[in-house]
Amino acid sequence: MKSSITLFLVNAVFFVVVAFIYGLYTEFTEMVGFPALLLTGFMSGMIGVYLWLTDRRVGRQPQDAEYAEISDADADYGFFSPWSWWPIACAGAAAVSFYGIAMGWWIFPFGALLGLVALVGLAFEHDRGDHAH
Structure with missing residues (x-):
């Protein structure tokens, strides 16, 4: 989960910076790209903060362990009928x-x-x- 947190927070910073560069380039007259990039950055930041808070509450996940096995992250996904139409x-x-x-x-x-x-x-x-x- 640590890599996901880093990815989303880096994306948030990237999109906010690109939004302001785009806004300066277009002199803030084009009102579709700037808000879209800004909102994309804020959404990415919200997801990163949510993952960070969840990681703090839950603790160490199997995907964060360097020598974890694939079976360590197995979960019960429920019962599904393979023959069902x-x-x-x-x-x-x-x-x-x-x-x-x-x-x-x-x-x-x-x-x-x-x-x-x-x-x-x-x-x-x-x-x-x-x-x-």
Whole structure:
């Protein structure tokens, strides 16, 4: 985490400095680039400070240890079904919904209904059939 903190804080300083150089170069008349670079620097600084505070609270992480093994950073990511088709149905429903927002609102309810069916199927796929608990 130490390298991430350093990276974000160096990026914050870089973007703020570049923002002011850009502002001076354009005489602060172009009001898109200067605020965008400045806000990018502030956002990077916020992430760096958040990581620094989290690192102080949590302590030493496996990625900071010089001789750590890859398995030291293993975490329990949950249980996922490799045979499940429901995530594809969820993605298809999201695609139909976003298409409906972009092209015509009358399409959106169909995507929302498909999304509801897909989410219920995903949530309850282990409650019936061969894999019921």
